[in-house]
Amino acid sequence: MNRVFTGATIACIVLAMIPLGSILLEVVKNGISAISFEFLTRPQGSIVTGGGGIGPAIQGTILTVAYASLIGVPVGVLAGIYLSEYAGNSRFAYGVRFFNNVMTGMPSIVIGIVGFITLVATIGYFNITAGAVALSIIMIPIVVGVTEETLKLVPNSVREAGHSLGIPKWKVTMFITLNSAKNGVLTGIVLALSRIAGETAPLIMTILGTSLYFQGLLDPVDALPLRIWRLASQPYDHAHSFGWGAALILIIMVLSLSILLRLLVLEKRFKLGIPEMLKIRRMWK
Amino acid sequence: MTSEEYVGSVDYKTERADSDVLSYKVSVRNLNSWFGAKQALKDINFDVKENTITSLIGPSGCGKTTLIRCLNRMNEMTASASVKGSVFVDDTDIYDGAVDPVLIKRRIGMVFQKPNPFPTMSIHGNVAAGLKLNGVRDRKLIDEIVVDSLKSAALWDEVKDELDKPGLSLSGGQQQRLCIARALAMQPEVLLMDEPTSALDPIASSKIEELINDLKRDLTIIIVTHNMQQAARVSDYTAFMYLGEMIEYGPTKQIFENPQKDLTERYISGKFG
Numbered sequence: 001m002n003r004v005f006t007g008a009t010i011a012c013i014v015l016a017m018i019p020l021g022s023i024l025l026e027v028v029k030n031g032i033s034a035i036s037f038e039f040l041t042r043p044q045g046s047i048v049t050g051g052g053g054i055g056p057a058i059q060g061t062i063l064t065v066a067y068a069s070l071i072g073v074p075v076g077v078l079a080g081i082y083l084s085e086y087a088g089n090s091r092f093a094y095g096v097r098f099f100n101n102v103m104t105g106m107p108s109i110v111i112g113i114v115g116f117i118t119l120v121a122t123i124g125y126f127n128i129t130a131g132a133v134a135l136s137i138i139m140i141p142i143v144v145g146v147t148e149e150t151l152k153l154v155p156n157s158v159r160e161a162g163h164s165l166g167i168p169k170w171k172v173t174m175f176i177t178l179n180s181a182k183n184g185v186l187t188g189i190v191l192a193l194s195r196i197a198g199e200t201a202p203l204i205m206t207i208l209g210t211s212l213y214f215q216g217l218l219d220p221v222d223a224l225p226l227r228i229w230r231l232a233s234q235p236y237d238h239a240h241s242f243g244w245g246a247a248l249i250l251i252i253m254v255l256s257l258s259i260l261l262r263l264l265v266l267e268k269r270f271k272l273g274i275p276e277m278l279k280i281r282r283m284w285k
Numbered sequence: 286m287t288s289e290e291y292v293g294s295v296d297y298k299t300e301r302a303d304s305d306v307l308s309y310k311v312s313v314r315n316l317n318s319w320f321g322a323k324q325a326l327k328d329i330n331f332d333v334k335e336n337t338i339t340s341l342i343g344p345s346g347c348g349k350t351t352l353i354r355c356l357n358r359m360n361e362m363t364a365s366a367s368v369k370g371s372v373f374v375d376d377t378d379i380y381d382g383a384v385d386p387v388l389i390k391r392r393i394g395m396v397f398q399k400p401n402p403f404p405t406m407s408i409h410g411n412v413a414a415g416l417k418l419n420g421v422r423d424r425k426l427i428d429e430i431v432v433d434s435l436k437s438a439a440l441w442d443e444v445k446d447e448l449d450k451p452g453l454s455l456s457g458g459q460q461q462r463l464c465i466a467r468a469l470a471m472q473p474e475v476l477l478m479d480e481p482t483s484a485l486d487p488i489a490s491s492k493i494e495e496l497i498n499d500l501k502r503d504l505t506i507i508i509v510t511h512n513m514q515q516a517a518r519v520s521d522y523t524a525f526m527y528l529g530e531m532i533e534y535g536p537t538k539q540i541f542e543n544p545q546k547d548l549t550e551r552y553i554s555g556k557f558g
Binding site for chain 1: 388397399403414
């Protein structure tokens with residue numbers, strides 16, 4: 001019986017890895033040929049003859065995600081701190097937790113529509129701010145949930161040690177409790193960033209997509225998921241090849257974000273020899 | 286009763302009158318504590334002299350931990366806990382409305398049952414944390430205090446070459462001495478210790494006991510222990526508690542050799558508890 005069970009778990013792991021592996025394989029196989037310096041830096045060329053690149057989409061994704069996390073990370077982390085450290089078991093906290101869970105499962109197109117109504121229809125044109133707000137709405141519940149859960153794992157004795165030194169509660173929370181939970185919180189943030197970097201639906205309703213580089217906070221920008229979707233729906237082989245290339249870039253970006261943060265966070269002494277990297281490490285410490 | 290009222294009261298004057306030699310560092314007056322509806326401390330009164338070690342002993346659930354946590358206002362941080370009464374440190378009632386429960390903890394240090402170094406901080410960082418987070422910016426001063434505190438906690442020789450290592454890399458006994466150093470760095474007047482050796486092996490425990498004895502020179506120490514031999518070894522005074530009441534309090538020798546109350550005698554001789 002033991003063997004059957006072990007066998008079943010292994011079989012399921014293999015089953016789960018098949019789609020992941022084959023997607024990666026297929027994207028690399030089809031996308032690698034499209035990648036060149038021009039592809040990474042130039043705007044889209046003629047639709048019919050091809051050429052150019054996905055520069056604006058790469059820039060747009062980086063900017064939109066950064067903008068969204070500028071809103072989402074502080075709000076999410078502080079709200080998570082509230083739920084874990086201040087709210088206790090009040091009815092209000094229970095309500096917030098419940099709606100936070102509901103928000104985690106909210107269809108992203110609905111959030112896109114919210115962004116459209118509040119920040120596109122009122123301003124008059126599609127813009128990056130609307131996109132960032134929509135993405136931050138997707139991000140916040142994930143960050144809130146992970147922050148609360150990881151903070152709850154910090155033993156109470158650590159908080160008490162802080163209090164016993166006459167340190168005010170907000171400092172105990174920010175510099176001792178949150179610091180003790182930083183690995184988990186950062187992992188949660190990376191999870192949320194990866195999730196929003198790949199979102200398409202809310203972006204269609206907000207930033208629209210363009211073949212221009214960033215113009216301003218109230219103008220449309222491009223993004224990789226949007227660009228992939230556009231390229232894939234065109235009837236040209238060169239567009240499809242570009243689409244695969246863009247997909248590969250998106251996957252690499254998300255993956256390297258996870259790997260980078262893992263290196264920074266998981267206190268393993270990787271000697272990378274890159275001064276910038278060490279500088280970031282020191283910042284987190 | 287506020288401290289001013291207390292100082293003006295008959296109690297205080299009579300106490301002062303017959304205690305020109307004895308100066309009390311900590312005085313507990315009519316202290317009661319509840320968890321929800323359950324009363325954990327019943328009308329506790331006792332005085333602790335400066336530069337002495339006082340043990341609180343008693344069976345599990347007798348309220349000794351609750352009592353020690355009331356002495357730096359840590360107890361009220363537990364949800365559902367409430368406290369009534371007065372605890373004077375010198376002439377300040379720490380339960381006075383005007384006293385900031387955060388600030389008072391800087392004068393009254395605490396060491397906990399299980400070693401609890403800050404998990405993400407180095408040895409140096411652990412000892413320096415209290416100073417830094419209380420706004421001390423002078424690096425040189427911080428470094429000096431860290432060295433002094435580690436020396437006072439008898440840990441310096443073992444860690445002087447690895448101050449940057451994580452606090453959690455130390456052994457259990459070393460971690461507990463690190464926690465003592467962390468408390469000492471705030472230069473408290475009173476040090477509360479809640480079963481500081483209960484999670485340690487006998488050798489580590491005896492080191493801590495020696496240390497406690499050395500610290501007496503600069504500090505007033507109140508220690509909770511479930512180990513009667515430890516109480517007999519380290520303390521000058523002992524208080525026996527049972528079911529939230531302080532049954533007997535006196536010089537350690539007297540409590541162990543000639544207890545006045547039958548209940549104390551039975552506990553000391555191991556008939557219950």
